Amino acid sequence: MPTYYIETYGCWLNKADSALIEEDLGKMGYVKVDDPVKADLIVINTCAVREDSEARELKAIERYYRLGKRLMVAGCLTKARPSEIVKIAPNVQLLTPNAVENAARVLQGGEEPSERTMARIPQFNGIGHIYVVPIQVGCLGNCTYCVVKYTRGGMGWVRSADLGMVKEYVAKAVARGAREIYLTGQEVSAYGKDKGYDLVDLLESILKGVDGRYLIRLGMLEPLELERIIHRLIDVIKSDWRVYRFFHIPVQSGSNRVLRLMRRKYDVDLFKWEVNLIRRSFPTTFIATDIIVGHPGESEEDFEESVRLVKDLSIDKVHVARYSPRPFTEAAYMRQIPDQVKKQRSSTLSKVALEVAYSRNLQYVGGVYEGIVSSVGFRGKGLMVRLMDYRPVVVEKGFLGSFTKVKVTDATPINLVGEVLE
Template sequence: MRVYIETYGCALNKGDTYIMMSMLSERGHEIVKDAEDADVIVLNTCAVRLETEERMKQRIRELKKSNKKLVVAGCLAGAEPATVMSIAPEASLLGPQTVEKITEVVESKERKIYLEGEKPLFTPKVFEGRIAIIPIADGCAGDCSFCITKLARRKLRSYPPHLIVEAVREAVKKGAVEVELTAQDSAAYGLDLGGIRLSDLVNKVVEIEGDFMIRIGMMTPEQAMRSLDELIEVLKNNKVFKFIHLPVQSGDDRVLRLMNRKYSVDEYKEMVMEIRSKIPVINVTTDIIVGHPGEDEEAFNNTLQLMRELKFERIHLAMYSIRPNTRSASMKQVPDPVKKARMQEANKLYEELAYEVHKEYVGSISNVITTEMGRKGSVIGRTLNYIPVVIRDSVELGKRVDVKVTEASFFDLRGHLLYPQVVRNSML
């Protein structure tokens, strides 16, 4: 069969797609790049926000017009199967924790519905470019009030460490120079296995031979706090990017309680300061939801103050949107005009703060590893602390090069290759 897979959402969703591609290829099926060339279309969906859900529903309507076999996979299928079935009653459904059923679904002449799976036992054998995305777990140990993903990935399921190590080893052999160990909550890795933690897993991965860097995926503060000392130690390893993604979501304790987050603002700040004291160049990235129910002006200003105080290198800002069957949906909502105004103010502050951080790199020399192509023939490299650098010279992917940083924006750095190589006089 010729199979076309279209993917939306987070790195974990992309990792799921690579698993499906790997399994289908091993069975002799062909992965094609155009839906028109396919016998079967797989739509790997995201449902994290209302506008994303609406886009997914529209895409299902478009794809079902092809009259080809349609498989709707991912978080929308898992969290809202009735919605999917109402739009495309003939489509097969594959929840995000049942991706290992993909070959059965593709090969079956009948419609199939799989929404809950067993322990994950297959890691991806394929990747694109020079970045390998390796899922280490899905599901989480939390129960946030606003989160629909919890309804799609209901159980924490950690991949056995030997499968992850083997997947990384194979990816490096095939040319990967960046390995993303991804999960819904990386710090929850191993809670369902007993006797192993994220730090143990990373220590196994760094022993793999080869010139590659590891990016550890997003983790909740409450789980990261469980083993902070061990986490800091693995972040110090030469093969690990000095990068940590810790979503704070709000800078107000009352809102955090409404969100059912299991930490206080002070605890979060203490954790960030501890990490920065041990790894001064660390890139602390966070997520913030603006306009969650219960957020008044004081709470919003507390969030702005936290942004100013911690000066995150990157913030993923999102305006709260109601997600069905979540506790936050039943709470008194912040009016849309208020949310939009706050979102604009938070975005403006974020851009100002991130630019202040990035402009300190202008004039420095950074050693970067080139991982992907940019626009207009540019190449994207990553610094040791995972800041993107746009290189305006011709250079192969997968190379370590020295770059003179000449410009900065709130989003990235920009510069040129340094010729000849000189003694590095950079911040990293």
Template sequence: MKVYLETYGCALNKSDEALMKRVLTDRGHGIVDDPTSADALVINTCTVRLDTEYRMARRIAELYRLAKESGKKLVVAGCLAKAQPYKVAKLAPDASIVSPQNADKIYLAVESNSRVVLLTGLRSRGSIGVFLTGRIAPIPAQEGCLGNCTFCIVKHARRVLVSHPIEDVKKAVEEAVRLGAVEIELTGMDLGTYGIDLYKTRKLPELIESVAEVEGDFMVRVGMLNPEHLSYILDDLVEALQHRKVYKFLHIPLQSGSNRILKLMGRKYTVEEYIDYVEELKSKIPGISIATDILVGFPHETDEDFQDTVEVIKKLRFERVHLAAYSIRPRTLATSLPQIPTQTKKSRVLQALRVIEQVGLEDKQRYVNTVQNCFTTEKEKGWVCRLENYIPVVLRSEEDLDYGRWVKVAISEATFFDLRGYVIN
């Protein structure tokens, strides 16, 4: 059969797509880029935000019409399928539904002559789909979390913590490097939990060190981990980040600078604890970059709560902030709380964005007129490389460079998002 796959969302979803492609091709099916030429259509969905859900609904309806008109099969997979199967069934009554945990069983839905629903079961350990975006390879180390955030719907899609064994993650990295990857992004819903289910202890530092020992010219970027796990692994994590093939970078979500709002969100740390973790990391790893997530307009958030968040951004001077306005998600506790007016949320987003841009620009300006080591990772219209702390540098010159090489770069300009410069001999 000819199968068309369309994927939305995070690296976990894209890894699931790679896994589905491998399973289908191993069974003799072909993957095509045009839905009109396919026998079966697979849409691998996301459900993290309300605007994302609207986009998914529109696209499922479009593919369902195409499937009905031309006699094709439609399979709806991914997080929307698992978290809101009732919505999928309403949009596309005849479509098969496959949860993320059953990505390796996608062939059952594709090959069946009737509607298939695969929503139960756990992910198989070691089932890691390897894919590259250019020369960058996200490698999932785990899925699921141990939190119960009141705003999160993804926990209903990937609830159970399943860590892949270190040796399996390492094999996936080896495969990615063989395919040409020069950047490995260790990813998961919460890497701070890595190993608890499998080894009965947090094993992220050991995983990082093991992956970094793979032969080849590449760098490792550590993905998101929640702050409450840092007290258990901080010293070992600091040591792991010292490895020459690991970026001095961490993504640690704050969400809010108000302890009252953190409690309403169901987060398991205080603002003071978060600040202590970041300051300790910065003292032990000079130059480390910290990225974070900020959610504004959460139910009950006052102007004072919001200003507390802004003050933390100013104090900790994050290298990058993933900023979003709270949106209602079904099956979450926060949906039942009094909501902040949309206009207030928009206003707070704009206020926070101005501070984020100011802080980002000020911090990056200190690199101007300096010479930095930079690792080449991407090439579109021109080359992009990364500093040791993962800050991107757009190269102004047209040198004939190779992927996965350290070069000396003279930094000539800064924006809040990146640096600009040119290679020197």
């Protein structure tokens, strides 16, 4: 039987796309292997969000091409850098993000579809206990720095998976042993805009219609779209323990002037209001955000506003991204900030973010909390329990996918440390 090896870069949506590709390969008779040398087909699913990721992926493509195997490159890089890919791997087969629903057809020589419809999502394969569900693609924004609006689509439109289909697939997954359900997409808070319903409707449908012990993790919630649904969303989460008290709300900058340069659709005050409302609504919660440093036009004063925002709101986790020019984007043609300045700002904000995270984590030491054994620990050490607010606790023992009770004994800026009580 033919064999394949797959390597995935980037976000949870990319991981869900890889699951679709693997489904099609399985239907075609392919068997998965863990060693690319033993594979007849190598698939690399790429990300184009950051320049450093792009460089690693292009090196991987070149390395695997030299093995002389059939090579397919999927994902955002196929739209952002197709000529670069073909240059280093002339016989490569490209699979754009629009085509993952029809990977089998493309593999067999058929034409790619013009757009993605979200008429198909991957089914739970019964391996492990985490089920990643892509519920939408597209974005209602048009940010100056973003390449994803070109590679995946967006700029004012959304394509959502059918609510009934998502509920049905989640029910089947839970029945087969799934215990964590990750609802993912480009802009999860915009789910259903094309269907006449929204994310809260989907959440209510799953919670009311799917019995069992499981936890739902919501993907990225854009501030302006979150504002539409935040009160209803909080009410639903309050009423059912099976939703992580975890909110990933990307602010991107603490400066309103930079937000306007980025063409974001909200101001800093809205973000502050949402964070404070969530914190007042739940005894424990985990707030994550994204901040880009060094976007063209960002002054030192603008940067300091981002630092103050992290401190003032005590953000639990900050994904600090050093701005890098992306193809086809407006920001790439603006006057750029020197790399050394970007590096310094990135280092400063990262240090502050870790200090704030450590302070937040220290508040949990000595407490006893419930959670689920979610994954192997950092760097393969121990296991990681996710508390009900998704905060990670590293423990020495446990069973993956099992609900448990832990006592927190220590803290670091990255995670808590604890012991399993039951």
